[in-house]
Amino acid sequence: MPGMNLTREEAQARAEIVNVDSYEVVLDLTVSDKVFGSHTTVRFSATEGTSTFIDAVTSCVRSVNLNGVELDPTEVSDGVRITLPDLAAENTLVIDADALYMNTGEGLHRFVDPVDAEVYLYSQFEVPDSRRMFAVFEQPDLKAAFAFTVTAPAHWDVISNAPTPEPLDAHEGAKTWAFSPTDRISSYITALIAGPYQCVRSELTSSDGRTIPLGVFARASLMKHLDAENIFTLTRQGFEFFEEQFGTPYPFEKYDQLFVPEFNAGAMENAGAVTFLESYIFRSRPTEAMVERRAITVLHELAHMWFGDLVTMRWWNDLWLNESFAEFMSTLAAAQNTEFTSSWTTFNILEKNWAYRQDQLPSTHPIKAEINDLEDVLVNFDGITYAKGASVLRQLVAWVGQEQFMAGVRQYFDKHAWTNTELPDLMRELEAASGRDLSQWSKLWLETAGVNTLRARIETDASSVITSFAIDQSAIEEHPVIRPHRLAVGFYDLDSSGSLMRVHREELDVAGETTDVPALVGRKRPDLVLVNDDDLAYTKIRLDASSLATATEHLKDFTDSLPRTLVWSAVWDAVRDAETPARDFVELVLGNIGHETDSTVVMVLLRQLNTALDYYIDRGHAPAARRATADRLWELARDAKAGSDAQLQFTTAFANLAHTGAQLDAVGALLSATIELEGLTVDADLRWDLLTSLCAGGRAEAAAIEAELVRDATSTGQLAAHTARAAIPTAEAKRTAWDAVIAGTLSNLEQRAAISGFNRVHDPKLISSYLEEYFASVGTVWKSKSYEIAQQIATGLYPSAQVSESTLATTDAFLGALGDSSPALHRLIVESRESVVRALAAQAADAEGTAH
Incomplete structure (x- = not known):
């Protein structure tokens, strides 16, 4: 990502001389399907006579006018930054440019719905990508008021942070929406979502008596699947809980929640306009785990409206506080004010296991991480920042008491609303409210790594x-x-x-x-x-x-589910630490999972089961273990209560492992409905799971995939087809998938789907030849592609299935040659390498384990 980095020192230096008042951003979304017009007027004060730069990732810059003086774009702009010389005490900067639509889930993402050929746009700016849509001082502590004016096709809806105004006629077939200015917020939480989105509307009354309009948005082709009332119920429960706990009314004018296509993360906390991935619209029967995950995510993003949006970190080293706080508060709200009363069980099996795993990697770091530049923060959206931080906050609440903790938080919001803070600002309020000296606690828990x-x-x-x-x-x-x-x-x-x-x-x-x-x-x-x-x-x-x-x-x-889950977690952790033979864990899971009542626990145990089979069992025993496990999962699916969540999860897990003739016969029979399980609906998503199983087993090829696409001609179907094609166990299918990923011809989610299918092998030898090719190409990938795309490739195509000392030696040779030239890539590969180290140790422990 050449030229795209920003160091902490640069941001600090810029903040010392610049204070931003406002942005007026005028966007024309009718220019073409490649670029859009971006005209930005920035008003800011500065130390007179100094120079700085503004961030602007552009296709072209037509003009730059600083305080009435035209600057030559060819001299001051390099496509990423625009130099601003000889600043006045008060400045007006006007930049006219074209910016690129993205298909990577960064900046302003453009998507065409295959169902109706309609175009849908949405922005994703965290961490450094508002600069892909307009010229901006791209750092969280330079807050400002943002006013967006947007020209778009007349039949579109346009949503931003402020309430949507009535549009005015523009040129033929287009209208213009002029949004009122926002309060002072950071640029990364500004938002633009545009297209023929459809909406369900409601409202609630805030604690200060205001009526807060609510909206839930989705593409037209998904509206029939949208259960908006469930989202509204969770939102009301979250508002009630957070306003009471924080003692601060909701800080924005409205609250829209938008499900957008090809989203990279779970959701994003844009102020008053939260975006979610579309997987949270359930077009097929969801597991109970997915329903609960959506609920936690809804509450997580709502908590950010206070912690992150109203009060924002000064620099990204306090990113953990944003995310950990929202993670902790969403689970607390779910447990205390929704139907999801066992959410701490989910937190343990899902979030804490993530934290423990991350905290035992060579790249582990203190919760309060040292963030030197944007590359540092991009790789720090990890299990430390989210899950360990939230776990430690729960520990702090247990120590000082929930009421005392929240009293400190209320004072924090009172003092720092609409500003930027650092960790000591919060700790001072917690100390005052609790009467405890937290300096030693902070040092031991936040400034050191490890578990x-x-x-x-x-x-x-x-x-x-x-x-x-x-x-x-x-x-x-x-x-x-x-x-x-x-x-x-x-x-x-x-x-x-x-x-x-x-x-x-x-x-x-x-x-x-x-x-x-x-x-x-x-x-x-x-x-x-x-x-x-x-x-x-923790x-x-x-x-x-x-x-x-x-x-x-x-x-x-x-x-009770929580103590049982603590035991599950302890046993799994011992397997990962090569203290317990992996086959013992497999037997424990298969003997007990049929009695497990918590959907998320079942989901995670099935994932761990796959990891044990693929990586941790002695290779001499692995084939027999895989066969026996698949057979047992099929028995569990048939024995499960008709229509139960467990029945669905066991069926999907069986299809994932099926590889013998008899097992694939059963998968094929389920797909063709020659075998039926009472209560199990073989809907669109399950059909793709079964078909992909047949593809990976060599029982189905391209023609079957194309036929299924005719049945399911949606974007979800297209993604599933990418996975199924790449899962076909032939050299040709693997080469096609690999080349498409490396060449960059796919969108972000298409690439993710293809990588998933490429790695879907019953015999790792099928893709063993790509080990050398990976290391020959990953450096170029990292330098030439955007972060999201490069990160997917660096981690997704790492040859982790090739569990051998040779893989470690090849990795070490690459890391040695890479040196310090790219710390973020170095970290990602070191983390991937660790999976092979653990696998080798676990296999040795399993080989030495008790007789089976």
């Missing part, structure tokens, strides 16, 4: 009465910090009905390498001891031998 491990050490007498109970804490050599934890210890016993019930809970502070727990001495040792019961602390746990034996035999007998 600790806790184990219970228990001694008993002959009657099984506890004579000594201690919690031992350890850390790895690379990150040796021992931290304080507020946690609970749970005692669980089997009752007469066979249920595993909690019989005692002891909450305490754990600090140092050993913490004695005298309150538990004299109690009878229970069947199972669970350290970090209720999941208050830590890995290990079960003692007796508790592990109980958990292994009675995992399904927990009456």
Whole structure:
């Protein structure tokens, strides 16, 4: 990404001499299907006589006028930045340019719906891409008021941060929408969504008595699937909860939620105009896990309206606080004010597992990361920034109390509304509200990396009465910090009905390498001891031998989902750390997953099952394990309750693993309806799952894919077709997919789909020859493509399926040659390399494990 970087030092220097008042941005979306007109007027003050630059990624710059003086665009613009010399105390800058539509999910993305050939646009600016739509001082601390005026086809709807005005006639077939100025916000949360979107509207009353208009938008071809009332219900619940907790009314004039095509992330917190990926519109039956994920995402983005949009980080080193806060608050809101009362279970299995995985990579970093430039922040949208930070905030709330925590947050919003802050600004308010000195807590938790491990050490007498109970804490050599934890210890016993019930809970502070727990001495040792019961602390746990034996035999007998999930997580973590043979984990999952009641837990366990089979089982035993697992999943699908979530998940998981003749026969029979499972609807998405299974198994080819596209001629169908074509197990199919990805002929989601299909192999040898080709091309890819596209390729095509010392040696040779020339690419490849290191260790542990 040549010339696109911005360093922290450059941003700080610019902020010292520039203060921005306003932007007037005039866009013409009727120019062509490649570019649009972008005319920007910026009013700003500056230190007189200094020079700076404004960011503007352009196709061409026609004119630059600074304080009435015409500057030569060929001299001051390089297509990324425009130099601004000899500034006055008060400045007016006018730039007339053309900008490029994107198909990468960055900047102003352009999409053509294959159903009706209509054009849909949306902006995605986080981190540095508002400069792709208009000239802007692209950094979060230079807030300003933004007024957009947009000319677009007359039949379109145009949505931005401010309420949509009545359009005026422009030239033939076009209208112009002139939006009122926003409050002072950062450029990355401005937004433009334009096209023939359709809308369902509602409203709510804010805590200050204002009527807040609500809108839920989608493409016309998806409106029949949009369950807008569910979105409105969650939005109202979120408004109620956040306004009460934050003591601050919703800060904007309206709240629109827009489902947009080919979106790279889950959602984006544009002020008053949040965008979501279209997968959250359920055209086929969703799993309960997906419904809950959407709910958490809706609440996450709503929380950002306060934390991130109203009060914004000064620089991207505090990105974690934006994302961690929204992640924590969305789960808290779901648990306390929606139907998703078990959301902390979901948080553990999904978010915390992500955090633990990220925190054990060589690239792990403190929650408060050092962000030197834009490349640093782009790779920091990770499990530390989101999930570990949210976990640590939950730990802080457990330590100081929720009411005290929220009291500090309320003061924070009162003092800093519409401004930029840094971490100490929040910590001062939390200290004042809680009466605690948080400096040492902040240092240990936010400024150091790594995860600790806790184990219970228990001694008993002959009657099984506890004579000594201690919690031992350890850390790895690379990150040796021992931290304080507020946690609970749970005692669980089997009752007469066979249920595993909690019989005692002891909450305490754990600090140092050993913490004695005298309150538990004299109690009878229970069947199972669970350290970090209720999941208050951020830590890995290990079960003692007796508790592990109980958990292994009675995992399904927990009456509550969270303790059961904590055990699942502990066992999986031990597999990843090469302490437990992967085949033991597979047996544990297959023996208990049929009794699991939480949809997200089932989803994650099935993913972990695939990882164990593909990477962690000794290669000599892997083929038999894959066959047996697929057969067992088919049994589970047939035995599951008719129409249940588990039935759907087991069927999809079976199709993913099916590869023997009999297994593929069953997949084909499901697709052709010669076999039917009562209650299971083979709808559009499931049909693609089954067809892709047949393609990967060599049972279906291009003609079958084209026939399915006739049945499902939608953008979702087209993406599924990219995956299915690339999954065909022939050298020709793999070469076609590889070349399309490397050449850059695909959009962002088409590329992602093709990469998924390319990696869909039952025999990794089929794509082993691409190892050298990957390293020969990835450097050029990184230099020539946008970040989103390059990152997908760098991580998605890394040869992780080739688990061998040779892969590590080739990777190391590349990294050595790369040196310090591209830190972001270096980090991505180091992280991918670690997956091979773990796989080799896990395979060795599995080979040495107990006989099976």
